[in-house]
Amino acid sequence: MAWTKKILRVNLTEGTCKEEPLNMEWAAKYLGQRGLASKYLAEEIDPACDALSPENKLIMATGPLTGTMAATGGRYSVITKSPLTGTIACSNSGGFIGNEIKNAGLDMIIFEGKSPKPVFLHLENDKATLVPADDIWGKSVWEADEILHAKYQDPLLRIACVGRSAEQGCLYSGVVNDLHRAAGRSGVGTVMASKNLKAIAVRGTLGVGNIRDPKKFIETTNEGKRVLAENAMTGEGLAAMGTQALMNVINEVGAMPTRNMREVQFEGASRISGEAMLEPRESDGKPNLTTNGACFGCTIACGRISTIDPQHYTVVNNPQYKDNSGGLEYEAAWALGSDTGIDDLDALTYANFLCNEDGYDPISFGATVAAAMELYEIGAITSKDTGGLELKFGSAEALTKSAELVSVGEGFGKDLGLGSKRLCEKYGHPELSMTVKGQEFPAYDPRGIQGMGLAYATSNRGACHLRGYTVSSELLGVPVKTDPLSTEGKPDLVKAFQDATAAVDSSGLCVFTTFGWTLEDIAPQVAAACEGEWTPESMVEAGERIWNLERKFNLDAGLTAADDTLPERLLKDAAKTGPAKGKVNELDKMLPEYYEVRGWTADGVPTSDTLSRLSV
């Protein structure tokens, strides 16, 4: 069991909230969270609809292990059609909101339609109310959080909220929960704001029970925790340095996209690395990193809690940013730093705070600023367009000012809020947009990590590292080492990672556990909690089913195999330095074989045999 077997359907147009039973037949096939909500979405909306129209729906979904003692069992996802990519979107977040939704007795919340006026959902166990949001609309996430806590006089209220960027239509806005965790990618927050839904404020006290075999569950989750504790990455590395442990490693192997992906190594990497975050500052003797922090139920605790140097220009006249908040993780440090050529750790931390405060994806934001900097360098954008802002690679002031503009959707911030693809099209240089299906790349250059090129090109939500993180295998040797510069075996590897990840994302657990766990570790925990047969094999099959369902959604939305590609820069301009020097990404050597191992036609369409084998 472990599911609460209940969902809440909120019709924003009508202003109604109704509970209904969870479709357990679908749960048996799609598990929960990403998989199950994607099934609901695919069944309930026209994939070709306008993502920002009332026809689109937005689902907040937990997994069966969300809210349990399983390590990292606190995740939830936001599933909708993305306005950035036109594909299905699923953005996953930790923090404490997923657990709270589950404790309120719900597996998921489906939002449909559009409210005539701004509202937020107040949820107290089985009591759901849509409340006018006049007092928080137009406020940042941090301000809204404070106002809602004061309004209900309840410090235990958990809140997920969109910022001003989403209200202003920034296409890569996320949904921020617990101040600094976010369902960050693909513009899921933009969809939420388009429905005039500002926030959900949840208090759940019902608990999570319905564990199929409680004794076995405690045994298997304890064993899982032991494995994580003994693993170098999940036991020590991630707690000490977070994902920022990767910065220097990835730079050394020449897979660090730099200055809008023109280069593959960044000379300033060490100054914005996890190691740099531990160095005491001259001004106050404190390091950037105060401590690490955990999401609900997480025994890894990779979260960064940081401060900005009190002498830094971003805070001397801005005292509200001098306290601790969510610090830099690797993806943010890369996008805000390496991709823009900026090595000012405090400027990056400040920009990251703003991304959290007003809810927009630091990856897409940083990469869009990087594209704008290149457009500025070649003269396609001038200071007339930017309102006087000198968008030069390496300029910390350009980055922090850009963030201030995107936060509120003013001036050139409107253009930056379009994302890299639309920005580059607008200024006449689509080839300078480093995106797949309209979504900006994360921090691994596919010239130096070949499998990632295929993973990016075929990801169901556009360029993304979390849909198939073959970096694990290609660089870190988890679960087996493969050669990052070779394409051999990569189609199978990418498929295996994509399917396994889809299953993990549907369970309520965090994908970071897979630095230490395989499905051999995860399946017994799911099986002890949930009815049905959950083995590593059945989980892989569920993952493959989910992948094909998402693919079918995207094809029905109008995407084709032609969208499974990479920017020319990565396919034609060879890496200039490092171990991958002279290499481009050899996507054409991998893609046809990938379609074949997926059981798809040469045009990338799942065959009817494949769909019926998986009963999609």
Add this chain to the structure above:
Amino acid sequence: MLKALQLEPEKCTGCLQCEMACSFENEGIFNPSKSRIKVFTFHEEGRFAPYTCSQCAEAWCMHACPVEAIVLNPDTGSKDVLEDVCVGCKVCTIACPFGTVNYNADTGKVIKCDLCGGEPACAEACPTDAITYVDADHTGLGRMRAHAAQSIPSD
């Protein structure tokens, strides 16, 4: 030898495994809202702190109870609530200076830490040893040892 819960906030990451372990041990489900131990996040300071009953020797709650529903467990030193005696008057929740006795509206009784009868589930579940169960007379031993180490002259 009596043992006591030792809380070391500097080791806490705020994961709430202790709250789940507590509620699972006492209520049979994972429910932080029914946990006898609570973890507090001080976001702006970047700190976390677990907090629960310290089992006072002269327990305010025990003395305040008008029906003698809170009694000393001589084996563990804990002050336990006798559910069938408790009348839910909440006087103990007022008397406790630390706020660690709380009312449970679902049962109409109060709940507080009883050290799980000598095997506290929170300490077992804590992944960072921020909660340990140690000799009650030496909860400061670890810190003493750390300072002692500093007192040794180095070469």
